[in-house]
Amino acid sequence: MAPEGDGDGGVVVTARVLRTGEAVEVAGDLLVAADGCTSAIRRRFLPELKLRYSGYCAWRGVFDFTGKEGCTTMVDIRRAYPELGNCLYFDLAYKTHAVLYELPKNRLNWLWYINGDEPELMGSSVTMKVSEATVSEMKEEAERVWCPELARLIGETAEPFVNVIYDAEPLPGLSWAGGRVALVGDAAHPTTPHGLRSTNMSIVDARVLGCCLARWGDGDAEPTSTPRRALAEYEAARRPVVAAQVLHARRLGRLKQGLGMGSTGDGEGFDSRTATEEEISQLRQSSMPYFSGAPTIE
Ligand SMILES: Cc1cc2nc3c(=O)[nH]c(=O)nc-3n(C[C@H](O)[C@H](O)[C@H](O)COP(=O)(O)OP(=O)(O)OC[C@H]3O[C@@H](n4cnc5c(N)ncnc54)[C@H](O)[C@@H]3O)c2cc1C
Numbered sequence: 001m002a003p004e005g006d007g008d009g010g011v012v013v014t015a016r017v018l019r020t021g022e023a024v025e026v027a028g029d030l031l032v033a034a035d036g037c038t039s040a041i042r043r044r045f046l047p048e049l050k051l052r053y054s055g056y057c058a059w060r061g062v063f064d065f066t067g068k069e070g071c072t073t074m075v076d077i078r079r080a081y082p083e084l085g086n087c088l089y090f091d092l093a094y095k096t097h098a099v100l101y102e103l104p105k106n107r108l109n110w111l112w113y114i115n116g117d118e119p120e121l122m123g124s125s126v127t128m129k130v131s132e133a134t135v136s137e138m139k140e141e142a143e144r145v146w147c148p149e150l151a152r153l154i155g156e157t158a159e160p161f162v163n164v165i166y167d168a169e170p171l172p173g174l175s176w177a178g179g180r181v182a183l184v185g186d187a188a189h190p191t192t193p194h195g196l197r198s199t200n201m202s203i204v205d206a207r208v209l210g211c212c213l214a215r216w217g218d219g220d221a222e223p224t225s226t227p228r229r230a231l232a233e234y235e236a237a238r239r240p241v242v243a244a245q246v247l248h249a250r251r252l253g254r255l256k257q258g259l260g261m262g263s264t265g266d267g268e269g270f271d272s273r274t275a276t277e278e279e280i281s282q283l284r285q286s287s288m289p290y291f292s293g294a295p296t297i298e
């Protein structure tokens with residue numbers, strides 16, 4: 001995908017149709033890049049920007065208990081985690097943590113973060129397929145680390161997979177090409193997931209961008225200057241918020257993974273057995289900046 005100015009204040013995107021291989025040109029007033037954390041559109045404007053490996057990957061799985069509510073695994077997990085369905089559970093162990101919560105349609109979602117060297121990615125996806133041998137090792141390790149109920153759930157989940165966890169330093173801008181290209185969502189702020197609001201961040205970006213465009217579109221502003229002014233307002237509203245949230249999520253992840261908090265990742269890591277009250281209070285989700293709402297420009 002290659003966005004170019006069209007010389008007339010608009011933008012032209014050249015895209016390849018994957019099914020046919022054909023290249024097509026699409027002209028418009030504004031290109032909204034919502035193409036995720038490895039955004040090809042962002043790369044065009046920020047070719048030097050590198051994703052920053054967090055120091056850990058997440059094992060993930062979804063356990064489908066349709067028709068199995070009475071099985072031992074489900075009965076035991078509901079006994080061990082009685083508020084499933086009402087909350088997210090975080091389990092902390094030494095230099096690792098897990099998250100467990102219920103999804104609609106009879107499913108339990110679990111994530112287990114494991115420290116290690118950065119794996120080599122194939123292509124632009126941050127999701128990796130893993131061999132059966134690696135899955136078996138992970139399941140054995142779960143039995144050593146987690147309570148028997150969670151370890152059994154992990155062991156019985158079909159097709160667990162791995163996400164490599166990245167974020168990026170806050171971007172110098174969310175608007176490019178003279179106000180003709182806007183970045184939203186993970187394209188605008190690759191983030192580790194520990195703030196539990198990455199999707200909300202994307203949704204708020206879209207809402208604020210829409211409000212800014214509507215406001216400038218309604219007024220007497222010259223139509224050609226509308227996107228530039230709207231995008232300047234969008235950037236001013238969202239950039240400080242998403243920058244603070246990305247950096248906070250990074251810190252939260254390092255705390256939960258027992259990794260050093262120094263600027264280069266050095267220093268003593270958090271240890272739940274010896275943590276101070278202050279360190280423990282930092283683990284609260286409500287310490288996320290703009291926890292009770294970010295400006296929406298409405
Ligand atoms: C381990 C993990 C746990 C998470 N947990 C949570 C959580 O608890 N709560 C939460 O809110 N968020 C969570 N997230 C984050 C959440 O998944 C993302 O923040 C959210 O999906 C970002 O939305 P997006 O639309 O910006 O990007 P994406 O969801 O990545 O969507 C981008 C889309 O663009 C498409 N695309 C990319 N390139 C092209 C192209 N060239 N042409 C056409 N299409 C293209 C992709 O196929 C994709 O469909 C988690 C993420 C991870 C990795």
